[in-house]
Amino acid sequence: MSRIRTFLCAVAALCAISAGAQAETVYHRGNAGDPKTLDAHQTSIDVEANILWDLLEGLVTYDEAGRIVPGAAESWTLSPDGTVYTFKLRANGKWSNGDPVRASDFVFSFRRIMDPQTAAKYASLHYPIKNAEKVNRGEMKPEELGVRAVDDLTVEITLERPTPYFLELLTHQTALPMHQASVERFGKDFVRPGNFVSNGAYSLAENVPGDHIKLVKNPHYWDAANVQTDVVMFYPTEDNAAAVRRFMAGELDTNYQFPIDQLPFLTEKLGDQVKTSPYLAIEYYAINNRKEPFSDPRVRRALAMAIDRDFLAEKIWSGAATPAYSLVPPGINGYTPAEADFAAMSQLDREDEARKLIEEAGYGPGGKPLKIEIRYNTNDAHKKVATAIADMWKEVLGAEVTLLNTDIKTHYAHLQNRGDFDVARAGWVGDYADAQNFLYLGLTGNAVGNYGQYSNPKYDELVKMSDATLDPAERARIMAEAEAVLLADMGLIPLLNRSSLHLVSDRVKGWAPNVRNVHRSRYISIDR
Amino acid sequence: MLSYTLRRLLGAVPTLFVIVTVAFFLVRFAPGGPFDLEQPLAPQVLENLRRAYRLDQPLYLQYLDYLGKLVRGDFGPSYVAIDFTVGEMLRRALPYSVTLGLSALVLAIIGGVAAGVFAALRQNSAADYSVMTVATVGVTVPNFVVAPVLQLVFGLMLGLLPLGGWGDGDLAHLVMPTVALALPQMAVIARLTRSSMIEALRADHIRTLRACGLPGHVVVRHALKGALLPVISYLGPAAAALVTGSVVIEKIFAIPGVGAYFVEGALNRDYTLVMGTVVTLAGFVVVFNLLVDLAYAALDPRVRYD
Numbered sequence: 047m048s049r050i051r052t053f054l055c056a057v058a059a060l061c062a063i064s065a066g067a068q069a070e071t072v073y074h075r076g077n078a079g080d081p082k083t084l085d086a087h088q089t090s091i092d093v094e095a096n097i098l099w100d101l102l103e104g105l106v107t108y109d110e111a112g113r114i115v116p117g118a119a120e121s122w123t124l125s126p127d128g129t130v131y132t133f134k135l136r137a138n139g140k141w142s143n144g145d146p147v148r149a150s151d152f153v154f155s156f157r158r159i160m161d162p163q164t165a166a167k168y169a170s171l172h173y174p175i176k177n178a179e180k181v182n183r184g185e186m187k188p189e190e191l192g193v194r195a196v197d198d199l200t201v202e203i204t205l206e207r208p209t210p211y212f213l214e215l216l217t218h219q220t221a222l223p224m225h226q227a228s229v230e231r232f233g234k235d236f237v238r239p240g241n242f243v244s245n246g247a248y249s250l251a252e253n254v255p256g257d258h259i260k261l262v263k264n265p266h267y268w269d270a271a272n273v274q275t276d277v278v279m280f281y282p283t284e285d286n287a288a289a290v291r292r293f294m295a296g297e298l299d300t301n302y303q304f305p306i307d308q309l310p311f312l313t314e315k316l317g318d319q320v321k322t323s324p325y326l327a328i329e330y331y332a333i334n335n336r337k338e339p340f341s342d343p344r345v346r347r348a349l350a351m352a353i354d355r356d357f358l359a360e361k362i363w364s365g366a367a368t369p370a371y372s373l374v375p376p377g378i379n380g381y382t383p384a385e386a387d388f389a390a391m392s393q394l395d396r397e398d399e400a401r402k403l404i405e406e407a408g409y410g411p412g413g414k415p416l417k418i419e420i421r422y423n424t425n426d427a428h429k430k431v432a433t434a435i436a437d438m439w440k441e442v443l444g445a446e447v448t449l450l451n452t453d454i455k456t457h458y459a460h461l462q463n464r465g466d467f468d469v470a471r472a473g474w475v476g477d478y479a480d481a482q483n484f485l486y487l488g489l490t491g492n493a494v495g496n497y498g499q500y501s502n503p504k505y506d507e508l509v510k511m512s513d514a515t516l517d518p519a520e521r522a523r524i525m526a527e528a529e530a531v532l533l534a535d536m537g538l539i540p541l542l543n544r545s546s547l548h549l550v551s552d553r554v555k556g557w558a559p560n561v562r563n564v565h566r567s568r569y570i571s572i573d574r
Numbered sequence: 575m576l577s578y579t580l581r582r583l584l585g586a587v588p589t590l591f592v593i594v595t596v597a598f599f600l601v602r603f604a605p606g607g608p609f610d611l612e613q614p615l616a617p618q619v620l621e622n623l624r625r626a627y628r629l630d631q632p633l634y635l636q637y638l639d640y641l642g643k644l645v646r647g648d649f650g651p652s653y654v655a656i657d658f659t660v661g662e663m664l665r666r667a668l669p670y671s672v673t674l675g676l677s678a679l680v681l682a683i684i685g686g687v688a689a690g691v692f693a694a695l696r697q698n699s700a701a702d703y704s705v706m707t708v709a710t711v712g713v714t715v716p717n718f719v720v721a722p723v724l725q726l727v728f729g730l731m732l733g734l735l736p737l738g739g740w741g742d743g744d745l746a747h748l749v750m751p752t753v754a755l756a757l758p759q760m761a762v763i764a765r766l767t768r769s770s771m772i773e774a775l776r777a778d779h780i781r782t783l784r785a786c787g788l789p790g791h792v793v794v795r796h797a798l799k800g801a802l803l804p805v806i807s808y809l810g811p812a813a814a815a816l817v818t819g820s821v822v823i824e825k826i827f828a829i830p831g832v833g834a835y836f837v838e839g840a841l842n843r844d845y846t847l848v849m850g851t852v853v854t855l856a857g858f859v860v861v862f863n864l865l866v867d868l869a870y871a872a873l874d875p876r877v878r879y880d
Contacts, residue, residue: 082654163626165622167619167623169619237657254666255655256667256824258739283828287722288738288825291722294730295733453606453841454841455610455841458606458614462614493617
């Protein structure tokens with residue numbers, strides 16, 4: 047009897063040991079592409095941000111619903127004039143090698159991104175910091191940047207002028223801190239596994255470009271007790287149709303992006319494991335405000351009104367996008383976008399109005415011929431949208447429309463270098479959740495992003511005024527007024543707000559849709 | 575033989591030089607550059623970048639600079655995947671593509687030659703027609719159709735094989751991409767082998783062997799030796815293409831090989847990566863063509879290299 051008991055005890059003990067060994071949870075995360083770099087100061091796209099946000103934690107961060115919450119800083123204050131932020135770092139903040147997170151790490155980081163030697167693509171995002179632009183131009187030394195360590199745990203950031211969206215800026219991956227000692231020691235190679243020192247929920251274990259990036263839980267992270275997944279495997283699932291099959295076979299727990307034309311099929315097959323939710327993305331047509339006949343606001347309005355956006359959203363984007371009548375996508379806290387006045391009209395009424403406008407302008411049937419060339423970058427959805435819009439303009443306005451597609455580099459180089467065009471496809475995804483990030487597309491002074499060269503002094507004035515307004519409600523009101531001016535002029539033609547596309551397995555807990563489209567692995571747990 | 579090999583390799587240097595030069599200027603004539611992004615860069619930032627990558631210098635200086643580095647085996651930094659140099663990227667990714675490409679090559683040769691000989695020996699029979707029909711289908715159905723079908727059947731429906739990734743380079747991960755990559759080549763080789771085998775079987779020396787009453791398999795062996803020559807000349811460039819990776823297969827099966835670099839480099843205007851892939855491919859073509867010529871000497875007694 048006792049022998050049997052001993053045997054049973056041994057079996058139980060073995061089971062406990064093996065259960066302990068299996069307790070390591072792995073999150074297989076399809077990430078839609080490979081990062082071009084893990085140097086936060088050189089990144090520009092969301093698939094890079096997804097990995098960096100797991101590795102590093104900025105002064106502020108996002109919760110699972112995309113709201114700003116304290117990160118490496120536990121609290122902060124803003125001076126009454128709105129120009130000096132003082133951040134208190136957590137006393138228990140540590141890097142993955144055990145070093146304490148110091149204010150000097152943040153100072154080092156901000157100086158590094160502004161240093162012209164770094165040649166950081168997104169440096170201009172942080173120009174609101176005092177002297178940032180001058181440092182980036184090489185006119186001042188990095189030491190003169192308005193970021194300073196008051197003591198080991200206090201970071202003080204001085205701004206050029208009040209910047210109401212500054213905390214939003216700090217959520218961007220280019221504002222993440224760097225471990226000064228390891229960056230200085232390893233130079234460009236500080237991003238390699240073994241060299242990379244992180245202060246976030248995870249640390250970098252492996253990086254095999256094109257295959258996977260493996261992150262393991264950082265035991266030194268201040269909130270490590272609440273990080274539920276031990277290992278995160280990022281896969282660069284660039285072929286999203288193949289990724290869908292891998293997801294269905296259970297090889298991936300979540301996957302970012304899937305082919306939009308598969309949405310109906312996937313919804314039927316996978317039910318609510320398919321997540322489409324609005325985020326800060328706008329598809330629009332830039333229209334050349336400096337060229338006849340598009341310099342006539344009536345022509346621009348007529349073209350905008352003749353487009354049946356419901357058709358584009360439902361039939362071409364299979365419901366993975368919603369009609370847009372504003373420049374700023376919905377969902378930004380405290381901001382209600384202005385809408386084009388025809389948003390409330392029926393499509394038939396819009397078309398009647400469009401015909402009237404184009405006749406007044408002297409074009410279309412009976413007037414001068416209306417010739418339009420639509421440029422777009424090679425992509426299946428863009429092609430279908432352009433074809434549909436060409437047809438609508440032909441039907442409603444009697445326009446002669448031609449299409450011209452080029453690859454994405456040629457397309458944007460042409461627009462940014464002020465090449466000649468009539469109408470061109472463009473898209474914008476918010477870098478941070480503030481209307482200013484979208485309104486800036488229509489500013490006269492925006493040399494490269496205002497493709498159609500829209501210019502209205504009243505608009506510029508209002509946007510400038512909003513930048514200087516500290517009261518959030520008043521500021522939102524002024525920005526909406528500015529947006530209404532741009533839409534009345536139809537300086538560009540909003541088409542659609544894209545939804546973010548994710549596949550999330552039923553096994554996954556803690557995943558929440560949000561307009562910022564940020565999904566930190568630290569909030570995820572997996573039921574195996 | 576050795577001096578021939580050396581002569582050929584030396585002769586390849588001017589060829590490579592011309593290829594490098596043409597590619598260098600051609601890729602820069604494409605509109606747009608590595609830093610034209612969907613989200614435009616501030617002018618100051620763009621200037622910093624151009625200076626950092628020496629794109630602000632005259633083109634001929636950039637060219638001389640590149641040549642100088644290339645001679646020393648330095649492919650330069652990637653403009654887009656900035657954590658790595660192009661040399662590192664190729665060194666890391668080539669083993670995957672070469673492993674996959676060689677497996678596919680071996681499978682294609684064995685399967686293709688066997689099917690071709692089988693069909694040739696039964697010329698105009700039902701067996702011949704069915705083998706050739708399958709081969710024609712193999713040539714015409716593109717691998718971006720074959721690959722997903724394999725994934726659906728063996729991965730999703732039967733659950734036998736993993737759908738993607740390299741794993742530890744184990745056989746299970748290798749089966750589907752190898753088959754998908756090999757099938758079109760196997761079909762071409764089968765067709766080539768069949769037609770040249772039929773011709774060889776009719777040749778005088780084979781007829782003589784037959785007349786002397788040699789057993790069938792000996793006759794076939796002698797005929798095959800001659801029949802393989804066209805197949806071998808096809809294999810040179812085909813093998814170079816196979817081992818430098820297939821963008822379609824590598825993307826669908828999520829294999830971290832060099833195939834993707836050909837497309838990504840060009841689309842991203844990653845000048846150094848484009849150059850790196852071009853030089854690599856050119857190098858493989860030179861080597862495989864040399865191997866083809868050496869194989870000729872081994873197979874055809876009329877060919878001599880002194």
